[in-house]
Amino acid sequence: MDLRQLPALNALKAFEAAARHESFSRAADEMFVTHGAVSHQIRALEAELNIALFERDGKRVRLTEAGGRYAKEVRAALMALAEATRAVRAGDRERRLVVSILTSFAARWVTPRIGRFIEQYPEIDLELLSTNGLADFARDDVDAAIRFGFGKYEGLHVEPLLDEVFFPVCSPTLNGGRLPQTPADLPQYPLLRSDDELWRPWFHAAGLMSASEPKRGVLYQDSSNLLQAAIDGQGIGLVRRSIAMHEIASGRLVRLFDIDGPSPWAYYFVCPPRLLETVRVRAFRDWIFEEVERFQALYGRACAAGRDGAAEVLRTAGQ
Template sequence: MDLRQLPALNALKTFEAAARHESFSRAADELFVTHGAVSHQIRALEEELGTSLFLREGKRVRLSDAGCRYAKDVRSALMALADATREVREGQRARRLVVSSLSSFSARWMTPRIGRFIERHPEVDVELLSTNALTDFTRDDVDVGIRFGAGDYPDLHVERLLDEVAFPVCAPTYHPGALPKTPAELAASPRLLRSDDQMWAIWFKAAGLKGIPEPRRGVLYQDSSNLLQAAMDGQGIAMLRRSIATEELASGRLVRLFDIDAPSPFAYWFVCPPPLLASARVQAFRTWLMEEVERFRAQFIAPPTPSDAR
């Protein structure tokens, strides 16, 4: 048969819904169209086929004998088409890995490293979703989340990735080059503000100074990437997490002030829905990510001294 002689797909979908419900109104509700639109589609299909598919009995309709036979075959054909479409979509989706993480972590930690994953797994199409909103795995099309928090994520597979510390940094040319020499001197210097954070107070306590308040005046930065940029631009001294500042410290665009860490009460976590954990793309990403975390940690583990080796 010449496929050009087939009825329009939309007409067949409308007929299948109307036949299944034996109601034009219920078919209209399902298809989000009007009752009149369904009636028009059915009449046009009947004219094209040259036979009645429904028997009209007042406001009610029921399938004719021809309509019953045709409905069975149309439903079977549409189901086969739906199955074929799903298989194609699932095949493409199986290659796509969507990873959600904080914008700052995605930009400053994940992006410089993700090339190694792509080189190892060219069969996986990676999408880095940078957002500060908490992913809802029941609603969002996301495979894996990298979350920064306390680790309490019900109904998800959760693994601790990376503990975090923070410390003060600034541009090497800040003030201009006359950097604070003591924590007390730092307390009197312009400090940049970060929202939802108390890391300055934690750092000063670690430095032996108590009662130093968080900065109260100036620009309030919601995102650590913007805070980092402000520090590189010489606008002040920023308290930054190690994972965010490492690349800029290594390049010399930032310098660290004092060898004192403020331990963060939060950590980074690998999370995903339990059914997705066994998928090939998630397993490949998890393995690679754990290796990168270990490589990152190794940068901050001091080599053993001779006395340690004995």
Template sequence: MDLRKLPALNALRTFEAAARHESFSRAADELFVTHGAVSHQMRALEEELGVALFVRTGKRVRLTDAGNRYAKSVRAALMTLADATRDVRSGERTRRLVVSSSPSFSARWITPRIGSFMDRHPEVDLDLLSTNALADFSRDDVDVAIRYGRGNYPDLHVELLLDEVAFPVCSPRFNGGQLPKTPADLLHVPLLRSDTDLWRPWFEAAGLPDATEPRRGVLFDDSSNLLLAAGDGQGVALARSSIVMQELVAGRLVRLFDVEAASPWSYYFVCPPPLLTSARVQAFRAWIFEEVKRFRAVYEQTCGGVRSGVNESGPLAPAAVKGRPSPSDVR
């Protein structure tokens, strides 16, 4: 084939992002361009190929059958280019390990433990990339991602790392030390709000089906800031076990009640299949799964006992929770 007849690489990258999201707006955000630029590029690509790639309905788009087939081929080709680029970047790059995760998980779960990995593997130069943006392995210089979602990540190696539950926490000094004694008492105190962990499923697990989501007060989009506010005595927070455990062990926060709500999302270990066999990725994978085992032991020691609203297969087992919005992956 005459390579001069191929569409421009930039147009193919834009198409891959638009196809993956089935949204020109999300593709534009990911590529740091305008919605209009993505729309213009996609129309130009369709004209060049002589086939419709998207069906446009108002502000929404979806792939045609031809667009879906083309997206799979383009994604595979871009992944091959990304792998080839990694191979060319030899030398120091083979020592460098780039791990992407959300700021809260990186700060509250990985960072307190990462010293043991560095002691065990001084030959690895580790970069922790803390971002709420979804790592694009075909474009970003990332080896491994820890993603919080449902685990549906096509064409990637995906392993369940850690299931998640949430429960109320507050400062031991909250309300002058007069802490809520029953779940119903929470209806009369300030509840801190988060854009990822909602109170409604916990209320249902606690036997309060008529309780509503709090509508007033600050809305925190970062779990670390949520816990800082709780530690400052500003109210009661609904916290994920993986994010709050260090605060509980240190006594800066205390858990309220034996009720927890299982999250419909989990943490996943994700990487491109060709990278899974690399020494640096294998080293990190072995380390983080060992740390998860230790975390579960600490969880049982700190939060053990009879708990309501939890699947019988374990305290961190996932359970379906209705009425929840989808996270942006990664959170």
């Protein structure tokens, strides 16, 4: 059979819908096209087949005998094609894993480590969706998410993944390498601002009860941009542990003091309950919890090594 002799697929789809509804208008509504478009497709199909498929009585249409026979065959063929397409997509979807992750966490924490997941699970096609918006699992094509917040996500499986702390960092070349020696020195340096306003809680943790949030300078709403500003020597940034450690290990940033500021938010592993036991989601969940355990142990060793030894501990571990 010469498949080049088959009518156009759009014409067959329009005919099947019109035959099922016995209405060009309802077929048009189903296909999100105009009544005229459906009518044109069917007239072209009739001309190609050289046979009338519908009898027309004003605005009303009904199938001819030949049209009825043809409609059954066309419907069966389209259903078979739809089922074959669904099966192919389903097979591919079982291998495809889509994870929504906060942009800064994806860039600064997940990406440096993701090679281990790829090596461990080469059969999984991982897609990292970097976004600061919350994934809508009912609408978006997302399997799991790492969210930074309070952990209240109704209707979803939620597990605490990683607590967070904040501390000040800067470029080792800031102020010609003459860096603050005590927390009380910080007001003499440019402090980078964010809309989280976490400087005051950190100052309180450092015993500086009268210090306040910086009021001048650029306001950074993205943590990754603030971190980059610190790397570029624009000032001292108060940053999250998770996104700063890689830069400290590389020597691009220096942690100034061994004082952690509290974070009102934490990271959570989130997914629809029905997806939790799928192979792809379970693999990612197990992997990222292992990475977090490794990260926390490494952070503990770095803190124990003090300011001078922390970077070396991280570099040795490859962080």
